[in-house]
Amino acid sequence: MGLPFTHLTSTKQLSRSDTDAILRVAQDMEGILKKGGCDLLRGKILGSLFYEPSTRTRLSFESAMQRLGGDIVTADGIQFSSLYKGESIEDTIVVASQYCDIIAMRHPEVGSADRAAAVSLVPFINAGDGPGQHPTQALLDLFTIQKECGKIDGLKVAMVGDLRFGRTVHSLSFLLGLYDKITLVFVSPKELTMPEKVITFCKEKGIAFSEERALDAALTADVLYMTRIQEERFTDHSEYERLKSVYTLKAAHLKGKRTVIMHPLPRVTEIATDVDALPNAAYFRQVRNGVPVRMALLAMLLGKL
């Protein structure tokens, strides 16, 4: 099956047949997980390099590798790495390539993933490059949408919150653009609107979209994808303080609605905990989907499927 590329840095490099293949393999991986894993990647090592905070992405990559019988070596926190001593990303990646068979890296700079992929001697996966892209999250989001809604074509998907700095919504918009008759609703304060690269993409692809300010605009969608205001990206902290509570989705907003509620997590205050008990609150199921999707990517990029 394989994939027609060695490194995954952006969802823009994926075609519809790539996403179809990844989602199909992810579904098979769910079956393997139910049996407790397999030995497909025995003898292979994942280099897990996280230079920015992470819980889900890192743990699910490491869990995915181990469920496939592989091993991990890990580095986290810039202050504990050679990057802190002034080593370039390129040198770090060439060095890491000597110790492992595949690398997943998270780094605070936009474009760091492309720089890393350009020199990596082994398959490289972007696990988040600052406010840039987060392709593996978008793929697990897509897998979740397919499971929750039974389809992807024809859906209306609302993205709410920090659309400027939230990398997951950038990556997900590009992926949804591969499907038919998608409608996107972008809800944000005017300071945190979707970047031009996504808006231009929607216009070029002829995707129906609208930009809104009020949470109400998202409540009629098939999927409401909530995001956190990204405190760490603000240069002016008072601006963050002013915007941090701009939207809070509450159970009362969702009375009688079947809208599937997603969130890449971590959640701060943007979804009240009274939403958690609703059957359409999908964010904890979404988290679980990270493992089979990352298993699929690891196996496919290592040429095993």
Ligand code: NCD
């Ligand atoms: C997201 C990220 O790191 O971009 N989290 C994740 O990977 N699950 C979203 C966020 O941090 O808000």
